Amino acid sequence: MIPTILTLNAGSSSLKFRVFAHDGLALLARGAVSRIGGEAELRAALTHGPETRLALPRGSDHAAALQALLDFVDAHDDGWRMRAVAHRIVHGGTKYTRSTLITPQVLQDLQALIPLAPLHQPHNLAAIAASRRLVGAVPDVACFDTAFHTGRDPLFTHFALPPKYYDKGLRRYGFHGLSYQWLAHVLAKQHPALHQGRVIAAHLGNGASLCAMRGGRSVDTTMGMTAVDGVPMGTRSGAVDPGAILLMQRSFGMRVEEIEDLIYNRSGLLGLSGKSNDVAALLADGTPESRFALDFFAVKCAQAAAALAVSLGGIDAMVFTGGIGENAAPVREAILRRMAPLGRFETLVIPADEERMMAMEAIALSQAAGG
Template identity: 35%
Template sequence: MNIFVINAGSSSLKYQLFKMPAEQPICVGLIERIGLSGSIINHKVFTGGQEKTVREELDLPDHQAALQEVVKLLTEAGTGVIQDPGEIDVVGHRVVHGGERFSDTTVITPAVKEQIKMLFHLAPLHNPGNFQGIEVAENLFHKATQVAVFDTAFHQTMPEKAYRYAIPASFYTQDGVRVYGFHGTSHKYVAAKVGEYLDNPEAKVITIHLGNGCSMAAVKAGKCIDTSMGFTPLDGLIMGTRSGAIDASVVFYLASKLGMPMEQIDNLLNKKSGMLGLTGSSDMREVQKARAAGDPDAILAYEMYAYRIQKYIGSYAAALNGVDALVFTAGVGENDALTRELVCQNMEYLGVHLDQTRNAVRNGSLREINTPESPAKVLVIPTNEELEIANQCCQLLAEVR
């Protein structure tokens, strides 16, 4: 089964093609600057144990033009891995927000598309781009089954006590104001890997997704019971440019006392805060260099970043009544040994004992970084959201058929 996975952003398009059940993609790609001059395509093909890379720079005015270029690369001599777009059996789409309506992977119908459009206001930066990707793919891969995989779906198993806010109930019942959580595809993928690795389907796991966006989840027996992002992806951990959890009164103060318009406050907390606001850079590699050079802002930022994660670990250990494994994943989680070291300090009370030598190793595969005698496992697991989407598409179609 040929499954083509699409992750469409407002000006970008990530994609992978899987020939399932093989879990290694036969091609991967990223298109950036869609709608701007000088759009960039990076396309990689894996055949016969070899890798071939194509990099192009051209003007792509919209997602239609971008996907048409992808189809060309998929089918033409030299880069082609299929003969015709009709060979694609399924197109799996990452959709960021599914609200309460979508708790499972779903075949896309006109009714489903209308529901996704109705959720634009909950994810204005993401859902419109996801929707555009669906509409373009329907035209180009007209024989394929179109499937939506929602970032919020994994968190729909949270109990009401975890997802409700302590505000009048009408804001939830009428307006949908509640915790939704995000990065669900990543959390689901790594949590399943932990269960397999520990051979314990009932495992109590805390998954820690650290990239430019950061979130955590408390997972018991493969089900999410709490997560750090909330109504939007702004809540929770300190991130690359987002503040994470902050006293709501700060917003009132910025508006009423400093005279900042709401749009400017929104931009401040989402795009100018986090590590960028603390240090001047949202790139953890740059912050780490500054820290090593003795920059006090970078030193403090790392301490704050790790401390916020530690606080969530403590609360999630309480929610789970213990913890069998901590899991670090995504760009920072997988590659930043310093972050993992700082997070695991003073965690002996939870049975967490980090092995410094193991922690320093980078090998791109699932690995333990705890000491042999550590009661709790500390794992690094590379996430693979595209593979998780492909797997969920396969499972859904198997159930339908």
């Protein structure tokens, strides 16, 4: 029997999974169910095997998606025995500052955080509910995107609001923590001098943020209380003047739900270009609107990097990761050109591996519990 760890990363219409060996973390299988709620499809493969594609019944939910991927695992495993299921959870609030075993109380606490991550948290929780029904008596582990940013100086966690609002949870949490935690892990192993130095990491994908790190710890980051703040993203606006939000409500007559839909789903690269949130498509399109969207994105990322350099007292390295950060060289180059006033620094591209980080967290947690 081969002990394994299953990782789940649930989005609004997708469920990504990986199966790792518990000992050594070899990747055994990977895949995803896409278009959940519509024409859902499973695409999955063993590490060195052909891809399986399977259409699910129209309108399948996260539970049906999980059942499909479990059926794939059952049909293709070679004596695997699942030891834990690790779930990516976007928001842990102030209470959850490290990965934790999921209990009814944990679920209740995470439900209360849905308003802080409305685009992600409900779907993360849906995957947990499905896992607890379908997987069996194995531990479910919550791995938080906010946890890596715990312990920052209060200068980097406050808004300029009276303290009573901070005490009520209105504060800068930061996100993409599992990605940054993985980068810190890689830097410590492969670039130990940089790991101890002043690193600005840019997780650039459909969700995007930057993080200032020193000694493998988060010092400052661009995202704030929710995952819509900071630099522009695929469909999310990034930072917007709060007065503009008030104007939309008071003068334009927009309901809160309409504003939320605008800043989460119809803004960013999609909103600026009027065409797409896909960087490859925008680069290929080459129209003034597409070029403007990409230029705006590059300028805001470079400006954010400059601000983070102030937080660090300088910069020794810029690390790119995520779908855009790893694959869109023209975007990286545009950002770096605009960072020229910061002087010379090293540039690295490190592939994201949040799932492996989640598996490592699940293993460490089970070992600490004596499992």
